Amino acid sequence: MGKPADRRDRAGIHFTRIHLLYLAAGIGFFLIPLAADAFYTRLAGRILIYGLCALSLDLILGYGGMVSFGHAAFLGIGAYTVGILSNHGVESAWIAWPAAMACAGVTALVIGAVSLRTSGAYFIMITLAFSQMLYYFFAGLADYGGDDGMALWSRNSIGGPVDPGNPTQFYYLVLLLLAIVFYLCRRLVHSRFGMVIQGAGENERRMRAIGFPTYRYRLVCFMISGAVAGLSGALISNQTLYISPALMHWSRSGEILVMVILGGMGSLAGPVMGAAGLLLTEEVLSEYTEHWMIILGPLLILMVLFARGGIYGLLSPRRES
Amino acid sequence: MSMQLWVVQTLNGLQLGVMLFLMSAGLTLVFGIMNLINLAHGSLYMLGAYLAATFQALTGSFFIACLLAVPLVMGIGMLMEMSILRRLYDRDHLDQVLATFALILFFNELVRMTWGPQAYFMAIPESLSGTVEILPGIPYPAYRLTIVLAGSGVAVGLYLFIGRTRLGMIIRAGATHREMVGALGVNIKLLYTFVFGMGAAMAGFAGMMAGPILSVETGMGEPIMILAFVVIVIGGIGSVRGAFAAAVLVGVADTFGRILLPPALSSMAIYILMAGVLCFRPQGLFPAHG
Numbered sequence: 230m231g232k233p234a235d236r237r238d239r240a241g242i243h244f245t246r247i248h249l250l251y252l253a254a255g256i257g258f259f260l261i262p263l264a265a266d267a268f269y270t271r272l273a274g275r276i277l278i279y280g281l282c283a284l285s286l287d288l289i290l291g292y293g294g295m296v297s298f299g300h301a302a303f304l305g306i307g308a309y310t311v312g313i314l315s316n317h318g319v320e321s322a323w324i325a326w327p328a329a330m331a332c333a334g335v336t337a338l339v340i341g342a343v344s345l346r347t348s349g350a351y352f353i354m355i356t357l358a359f360s361q362m363l364y365y366f367f368a369g370l371a372d373y374g375g376d377d378g379m380a381l382w383s384r385n386s387i388g389g390p391v392d393p394g395n396p397t398q399f400y401y402l403v404l405l406l407l408a409i410v411f412y413l414c415r416r417l418v419h420s421r422f423g424m425v426i427q428g429a430g431e432n433e434r435r436m437r438a439i440g441f442p443t444y445r446y447r448l449v450c451f452m453i454s455g456a457v458a459g460l461s462g463a464l465i466s467n468q469t470l471y472i473s474p475a476l477m478h479w480s481r482s483g484e485i486l487v488m489v490i491l492g493g494m495g496s497l498a499g500p501v502m503g504a505a506g507l508l509l510t511e512e513v514l515s516e517y518t519e520h521w522m523i524i525l526g527p528l529l530i531l532m533v534l535f536a537r538g539g540i541y542g543l544l545s546p547r548r549e550s
Numbered sequence: 551m552s553m554q555l556w557v558v559q560t561l562n563g564l565q566l567g568v569m570l571f572l573m574s575a576g577l578t579l580v581f582g583i584m585n586l587i588n589l590a591h592g593s594l595y596m597l598g599a600y601l602a603a604t605f606q607a608l609t610g611s612f613f614i615a616c617l618l619a620v621p622l623v624m625g626i627g628m629l630m631e632m633s634i635l636r637r638l639y640d641r642d643h644l645d646q647v648l649a650t651f652a653l654i655l656f657f658n659e660l661v662r663m664t665w666g667p668q669a670y671f672m673a674i675p676e677s678l679s680g681t682v683e684i685l686p687g688i689p690y691p692a693y694r695l696t697i698v699l700a701g702s703g704v705a706v707g708l709y710l711f712i713g714r715t716r717l718g719m720i721i722r723a724g725a726t727h728r729e730m731v732g733a734l735g736v737n738i739k740l741l742y743t744f745v746f747g748m749g750a751a752m753a754g755f756a757g758m759m760a761g762p763i764l765s766v767e768t769g770m771g772e773p774i775m776i777l778a779f780v781v782i783v784i785g786g787i788g789s790v791r792g793a794f795a796a797a798v799l800v801g802v803a804d805t806f807g808r809i810l811l812p813p814a815l816s817s818m819a820i821y822i823l824m825a826g827v828l829c830f831r832p833q834g835l836f837p838a839h840g
Contacts (some may be wrong), residue, residue: 365817526656
């Protein structure tokens with residue numbers, strides 16, 4: 230039995246390096262509110278929330294091979310669920326956040342049921358079209374702000390000693406939620422379900438041939454991804470206390486996609502790093518010029534042409550097989 | 551509903567339809583032949599409008615502006631193809647989406663820096679500013695009618711060009727058997743650049759025609775580009791015939807949706823149409839490759 234032990238050994242080495250990375254990132258994010266002022270805590274919170282959203286996209290994109298260009302729709306649905314509930318007097322996070330996940334999940338189920346019948350370029354364009362449809366729907370929803378969006382009076386309440394209204398506490402809450410989702414997704418990806426999803430991403434026809442109903446698996450994965458994006462939407466609306474259709478604009482979907490690619494798709498830590506990478510680049514560039522997009526655009530093109538592995542790919546050399 | 555409303559709205563639908571066709575013809579050709587998803591197609595539309603508005607302000611003539619702007623957009627499109635997009639033909643769709651998304655960011659900011667953030671004004675040419683009585687007692691703006699006619703003219707021209715000329719034949723052959731066409735001595739690279747330029751010219755033309763009736767502003771090409779995606783998905787990606795049929799269908803459906811349905815639902819009408827079509831024909835109405 231030399232071979233399996235050997236394999237476990239190698240896996241062990243790989244594991245510790247990645248674990249160290251996670252640990253360092255975790256400690257880093259944990260220390261930010263202690264070491265930096267409110268501005269940076271806010272920025273780091275934004276990174277975590279968008280990291281959560283990008284992570285959910287990576288579940289279907291990096292693992293499932295489904296290039297969705299409409300992920301901002303689920304972010305927006307989550308945010309609007311919190312906003313609309315709060316408008317009707319529901320302030321508890323215990324109700325609002327799961328509701329946000331449920332609404333986004335159901336929306337993803339409906340969109341996925343149609344979109345997943347197609348693949349490739351069709352899938353990209355259809356997910357884009359559906360998110361645009363929801364954008365116009367919410368932009369036309371005059372009761373809830375329409376084009377201008379709506380403000381939240383206060384953050385959702387949790388009860389007990391936890392007060393999300395306090396920026397530092399809210400930040401740690403976001404960090405905790407990200408850690409939990411991260412752990413669950415890690416379990417998911419390595420489960421039998423995750424293997425089927427990855428198999429279908431690599432070669433759907435083969436997976437179908439060996440008897441897996443890939444459509445159903447993919448649909449469930451799409452729904453989970455939508456629900457997690459809904460959670461990030463609930464969090465972003467709580468952080469900014471403002472909800473507008475701009476959250477689900479198609480360019481937002483593009484940004485989330487860029488985060489995943491920049492960080493490295495097909496990994497769970499990658500999207501979070503990508504979110505940090507993109508948001509920090511924006512922040513730094515906008516220090517120098519208001520026309521920062523004229524620099525960001527060409528930078529992204531260079532990244533696509535020359536650096537496919539993303540940040541994660543640079544940090545963890547590929548496992549040779 | 552009165553007769554007048556029907557006629558006018560049908561014409562409005564046709565007008566949106568030919569606009570969409572001008573956009574989606576380029577998209578679908580580029581996809582069908584080069585296998586490229588080009589999100590930045592809307593930027594060419596925007597550039598067409600801005601350049602035409604600028605030339606119109608400089609020369610005072612809409613028609614001279616048209617003669618200058620359309621070839622210029624075609625040139626910009628070909629430059630874009632030669633410098634960046636050419637490298638993406640062999641990549642997967644995800645890379646293409648990202649790179650062309652980045653191009654949109656670039657062009658939007660470039661336009662904002664050159665022409666400023668406020669919307670730009672473009673006048674309807676004087677000779678077309680009146681109305682025409684299409685049926686006794688039913689006036690219709692001459693300029694909008696011109697759009698319908700010019701767009702249909704381009705559609706017919708494109709149909710004849712692809713179906714009847716030697717170059718069109720090579721393009722059709724290139725779409726199905728690109729290696730073989732290359733082996734027969736056709737310069738495929740040049741052919742691709744030309745096809746892209748053609749698509750760019752049509753997008754620029756559409757933007758220019760839309761300039762006087764919509765506002766000329768940054769990002770103006772994006773909503774119509776997404777609609778054009780809906781069109782080519784309904785029509786069947788890669789099929790020019792399908793793009794025409796779907797463009798008219800979407801144009802008319804959207805226009806009538808706006809007057810017949812409540813506001814929140816009307817903006818969703820064409821997407822529901824798309825979902826409906828896809829349920830029955832996942833490859834679109836006229837799949838290009840059977």
